[in-house]
Amino acid sequence: MxxxxxxxxxxxxxxxxxFIAEIIGSPALITLFTRMMILGLAAxxxxxxxxxxGLVSLGHAAFYGIGAYAIGISTTHAISGEPFLGLVSGSxxxxxxxxxxxxxxGVAAAIIGxxxxxxxxxxxxxxxxxxxxxxxxxxxxxxxxxxxxxxxFRRRNALFDLNMRDDATFFYVTLGxxxxxxxxxxxxxxxxxxLLLGGIRQNERRMQAIGVDTFRMKWIAxxxxxxxAGLAGALMANLxxxxxxxxxxxxxxxxxxxxxxxxxxxTIIGPVLGAFxxxxxxxxxxxxxxxxxxxxxxLLVLMVLAFRGGLARIGGRKP
Amino acid sequence: xxxxxxxxxxxxxFGGLRVTDHVSLDLRAGEVHALIGPNGAGKTTLILxxxxxxxxxxxxxxxxxxxxxxxSQAARVKRGLARTFQVPQVLGEYSARENxxxxxxxxxxxxxxxxxxxxxAAISARADVRVSDLAHGERKQLELAIALATRPRMLLLDExxxxxxxxxxxxxxxxxxxxxxxxxxxxxxHDMKAVFALADRISVLVYGAIIASGTPQxxxxxxxxxxxxxxxxxx
Numbered sequence: 291m292x293x294x295x296x297x298x299x300x301x302x303x304x305x306x307x308x309f310i311a312e313i314i315g316s317p318a319l320i321t322l323f324t325r326m327m328i329l330g331l332a333a334x335x336x337x338x339x340x341x342x343x344g345l346v347s348l349g350h351a352a353f354y355g356i357g358a359y360a361i362g363i364s365t366t367h368a369i370s371g372e373p374f375l376g377l378v379s380g381s382x383x384x385x386x387x388x389x390x391x392x393x394x395x396g397v398a399a400a401i402i403g404x405x406x407x408x409x410x411x412x413x414x415x416x417x418x419x420x421x422x423x424x425x426x427x428x429x430x431x432x433x434x435x436x437x438x439x440x441x442x443f444r445r446r447n448a449l450f451d452l453n454m455r456d457d458a459t460f461f462y463v464t465l466g467x468x469x470x471x472x473x474x475x476x477x478x479x480x481x482x483x484x485l486l487l488g489g490i491r492q493n494e495r496r497m498q499a500i501g502v503d504t505f506r507m508k509w510i511a512x513x514x515x516x517x518x519a520g521l522a523g524a525l526m527a528n529l530x531x532x533x534x535x536x537x538x539x540x541x542x543x544x545x546x547x548x549x550x551x552x553x554x555x556x557t558i559i560g561p562v563l564g565a566f567x568x569x570x571x572x573x574x575x576x577x578x579x580x581x582x583x584x585x586x587x588x589l590l591v592l593m594v595l596a597f598r599g600g601l602a603r604i605g606g607r608k609p
Numbered sequence: 610x611x612x613x614x615x616x617x618x619x620x621x622x623f624g625g626l627r628v629t630d631h632v633s634l635d636l637r638a639g640e641v642h643a644l645i646g647p648n649g650a651g652k653t654t655l656i657l658x659x660x661x662x663x664x665x666x667x668x669x670x671x672x673x674x675x676x677x678x679x680x681s682q683a684a685r686v687k688r689g690l691a692r693t694f695q696v697p698q699v700l701g702e703y704s705a706r707e708n709x710x711x712x713x714x715x716x717x718x719x720x721x722x723x724x725x726x727x728x729x730a731a732i733s734a735r736a737d738v739r740v741s742d743l744a745h746g747e748r749k750q751l752e753l754a755i756a757l758a759t760r761p762r763m764l765l766l767d768e769x770x771x772x773x774x775x776x777x778x779x780x781x782x783x784x785x786x787x788x789x790x791x792x793x794x795x796x797x798x799h800d801m802k803a804v805f806a807l808a809d810r811i812s813v814l815v816y817g818a819i820i821a822s823g824t825p826q827x828x829x830x831x832x833x834x835x836x837x838x839x840x841x842x843x844x
Binding site for chain 2: 482485486488489492493495496497498499500501502503
């Protein structure tokens with residue numbers, strides 16, 4: 291029972307959050323929490339590669355940004371009525387765009403993964419970083435879609451008859467996507483695939499010796515992970531109705547890694563806790579001093595040292 | 610008996626050092642073939658080549674008549690090759706049972722089969738213990754259970770007695786005796802008591818080359834082997 295108590299309380303708090311934010315007179319907190327959930331989803335996506343598969347990727351911001359741009363480009367074309375590349379018309383439907391975003395991010399992860407996974411260790415970290423920076427500069431130079439100014443679109447994508455302009459409605463839509471994604475993560479972790487992937491993380495040579503095609507397994511994990519990051523990017527694009535190359539800057543990849551480590555990589559809920567802790571600290575310290583990063587850095591080091599294994603493993607729990 | 614695994618004129622060099630020197634061996638179905646030799650003779654290197662972890666410079670390896678050169682390690686395991694390691698390679702965060710289940714999942718089998726392999730390797734009493742908490746000897750037994758779960762036709766055992774005490778060695782010999790006839794085994798081992806208790810045939814590898822092959826009796830009486838490896842019994 292105790293195992294489910296904290297997640298249930300956390301979910302109850304999230305469900306009530308838009309009402310609480312209104313009552314305390316800070317509706318901006320709804321948007322802040324939506325952002326935390328989206329980054330939690332992105333960190334959780336990275337966790338499939340990092341925590342489950344032991345693949346330290348410093349390039350996941352690329353998939354996150356590609357997902358965001360898929361939304362931006364599709365929505366812009368839907369509004370203008372001009373087909374993309376003169377071939378495909380855009381869409382303003384959230385489900386269509388989210389599927390497109392995940393598909394495009396998945397294809398990007400498949401291509402990058404097919405090359406990067408031929409390396410390991412520090413080489414893998416550097417090659418994923420290099421690919422992400424290549425994509426960052428590609429979008430920076432893409433003047434047709436705003437270049438370094440980014441791309442703004444007027445309204446969020448439509449979902450059924452919901453009023454997506456309303457921040458509380460978008461908060462609940464995001465929560466729905468987050469819960470669905472965490473369910474996917476739990477399914478992966480507890481599947482045959484999850485057991486074998488965990489084995490590869492622990493001892494790849496052992497897994498090869500029992501006949502596991504470890505490259506293929508890691509590649510599949512990397513693609514699922516990239517698709518999750520694309521989903522998060524799609525939601526972030528909708529949140530601000532704006533996409534820019536900054537989304538795929540390497541510092542975003544670094545933040546996602548910090549969220550995983552802080553919350554507990556290899557756990558289902560850890561990366562989400564890490565996102566809430568990191569963004570919450572950033573938002574709080576930001577109001578105290580303009581030199582908030584000087585406080586945040588040492589604080590993160592202390593937290594990682596104090597909560598070895600991450601926030602999700604406090605008291606030996608592994609949600 | 611027909612040859613199950615055939616090594617045909619294998620050669621491997623590391624730079625200027627020849628670690629496998631025109632090795633040819635026939636391993637017959639169901640027999641235990643021991644490969645002995647001093648440290649650095651190239652025994653483990655030979656296992657690496659058979660499993661596909663290392664490519665030979667020349668020569669060929671056949672399993673049941675099919676050439677293995679172009680096959681990945683995973684494909685070789687699916688065809689019936691399995692190995693254990695001198696230093697146990699196990700999944701420390703999993704229980705012993707989960708380690709065996711991983712091998713079962715790798716060949717698409719059900720987790721329900723795990724217990725039978727743990728029993729065969731006499732490690733079933735420790736099935737639910739996290740592997741990082743197992744003793745060295747228990748890990749050796751677990752490695753055997755994992756290898757058995759792949760349902761090998763040819764099992765390559767890389768020093769299964771290494772690091773074991775006398776009682777543990779006796780137990781390992783007894784476990785391996787129990788597997789006799791079910792699969793062919795290539796036993797790389799320094800423990801001569803185990804070799805002579807288990808082997809049907811013995812080959813002696815020195816500086817990467819096979820210097821003698823034969824029954825345990827023939828090997829024991831071979832003067833080249835006595836000189837190069839077993840010793841003459843004289844001070």
